[in-house]
Amino acid sequence: MASVLIENNVCEEEIFVKNDNDLSSKNVYGDTINYNLHLGSHSFTIGWIIKSLRENDKKFIKLHGNRGISDATWYDVSEGKGFLSIVLRITLTFVDSKSSDDVYTTILKIPGIENYHQIFDKSEGFEIKYETILKICELHNTECGFYTDIAPILSIPLPKVFKTKIWDLGKNEGCIHMEDLRDYGKVINYYDSASVEQVKNVIKHLALMHKQILTDKEKVWKGKYLCGELAASVMLEKCLEKFLEWCEYKEPYVSYINKYKKFMLNKNFFTYALKEALKELGIIPVIAHGDLWGGNLMWKTNDKGEIETDIAAFIDWQNMFEGSPMNDIARLITNNCSGEIRREIEKDLIENYYNQLKKEMEKEGLAIPYTKEQLKKIYQIQFILEAIVNFILFKLSETTNKEKDSKIKKEMYEIAMLKTLHALEDMDHLLQGDLKYLFERFGQ
Template sequence: MSDINVAVNGDKFDLSQPIGDYSFTFKWLLDSLNENDEKFQKFHKNREIEKITFSDISDGQGYFSAVLRFIITFTDSSKAPSDDAYTTVLKIPGTVSFKKANSKSGGNNEVFEAVANVASIHQHECIFYNQIAPILEIPLPKVYKTVEIDLQNLEGCIHMEDLSNLGKTLSYFESVNLTQIKCLIQTLAHMHKNLLTTDDAIWKNKFMKHQRGFADITTFFEDLIEPFLQKCKRRNAFEQYLEKYRKFAFNKDYMIYVHQQSHQDLEISPVIVHGDIKSGNILFSIDANGDIQNGIASIIDWQVLREGSPMYDLAYFLVHNTDGVVRRQAEVFAIQYYHECLVKEFDGDKSKVPYTIEQLKHSYNYVFLTQAFFIPFLAVFMFNGMESKIKSQSLKDAFFDFITLKSLHAYEDADRLLKNEMKQVFEKYNN
């Protein structure tokens, strides 16, 4: 936490001072609030500021950015500071926390640096908020100002509202419930309907850069196999699957095919997909006590959005945000329910829905197989990003036991698919 004493009408503090180690200044932040934030303009624009504090609230999950939350208090407040403070957020792209967690996990930062393009993913997110977000009509943060990275601006940022009092995220080591899954499916169906009924020129072919998905970082995940096997206590169970499916699991050609071509071969109209819709990027609504509820308050971090199958985000969400029990329960109804929600979005006219359930099921299976094998290795990476904050060794062990069983269930289901419905896919890409 950094404390800055400010008196806008006085001389206590030079507002041109940079924020931490970044090039943005406190004057830049206040100017953006005064120019773009209607709530700040209405209630706080002419008030003298007593203090500004800020801290990184990414909580070990902001691997491609720092998320700075600012608390602004005022000299004329007649209330407790916490009751009259104003908060706002700056998201500044960068990879410091990613490389730190990657190194701790045994990963190769050179591999990551070879494929990461922070400027590109930040630019995509800026374009998303400025051009695409208004047509989706889904819960998203209000964005006040975006600054893209270019030769003049060596740092970029997104200035947005603070949502920390409206919702909370779950960690990678917690499972969502079935009602939360239904809430997400409803949101996806509404978003997809709006995209499918909007002029294609607004969004189509504008988000193609990240269609390779995980293909370029498969080597990064392979580096984490041994660290996971050493911790999981189930080495033999996983080694039998890795021996059989390792070539397929890390086959870049399959990854690229699924992301770029599979939905086209299935004659599925593309939509914009979030691309990383894990629970850390979803704020679930909270009640008066701050306890997580089922509704969605906001979906954040649209850094790797791209065109793709309407099943991509659903499959990704279920693979990464559920345990085996919840995922298997959800898979019984999820695709049918999505289709029903989409029909409802089209006012009950099934003829307007461009997908059949069979098309969606097949597309779901394609995406599932790109993600299922990576759960344990992503878990190692995520675990090392949060381990230092967990004091209890028994709790650390419980987290890893959770992810071990979740991974094993995913491997079992991938094995079933590759022996049956997706057997031809395995035979084609197991090289």
């Protein structure tokens, strides 16, 4: 069924540690590389990577399975932007490599806190606590669970994952070993705007995924992934403070924030939006990606390297949870579309998603389990949540923005400010209109 899966669907607890000497004692490939070379300060070795590739990566086996390996280099492709993990691109050179291009690359994602304080500085009040580390550990293990429990039943574009290793805090590091998607697509950043056509393609994939979740008979995931993005509420107050520091044009931002600060900082609203609202509206939950913004979507590229409208892969599933069918759509269009494009999409968003899911369910001889009114209401609630979470993404993006051209950086800042203003305007409209009851409940 699945078009892209874990190659061998393996979750490894003891992948190479016990067998670290096996590979060297059975070196039938003519490798000259030191298998025990560690990837920086991490426990994983080059031997671990080579063994995983030769056992699980079908592409590597087909193209290079019998070639000896002479060298390896690696670097963190996230460049500090992934504050919950580092993502190593590992390049292997062969004994008989004919040129500098005759190499093979693979990706190892390792959770940790190395990049945390590059983004959240201690001086700003962002302290790394043991509970935070436990949460990061849980998020990594959730992503491992996605690739072992859920990816096999889905037909949406996903990266091929070769091995996953649970992070057992204090005992062993965790990791996800996967294919390098660099040649297949590109991500967009917070300052870029997805187009109407790109969003429509995302909706098609989400409708298919939701159908497959709703019709899955085994439901091995049921009740296992309930946390969602509640952790975001912990960072929000400091992010709001930083936003106001950076804000060159205080109004109308200050007025909106003062008006809704109590509401935005009320963790009970986060719980309501992510969990209770579904029950209140009678909405059957699906698996939500939980962090579907431009950095976690790889778009296909053309021969010129230009981004197109089709999806190459949905990546970074550590925030996955049982949630609303509108959760991911709201995150994407609130945080990775300009206000103008988001408003254009919203005109027929519910109709579009409803028709896509209806078509998918009818293929199984089933009726769609939602009404348009249910979808409209839960989208409005999710939009409010994402308008709030936008302040966190603003902080992350401004802190990690490495643009050196001051003029371009200023333009990026202006894009972010305008997007934030449009989100605040529409949040205000809803909380004084259709969703006023929520403001009265959580903001007074």
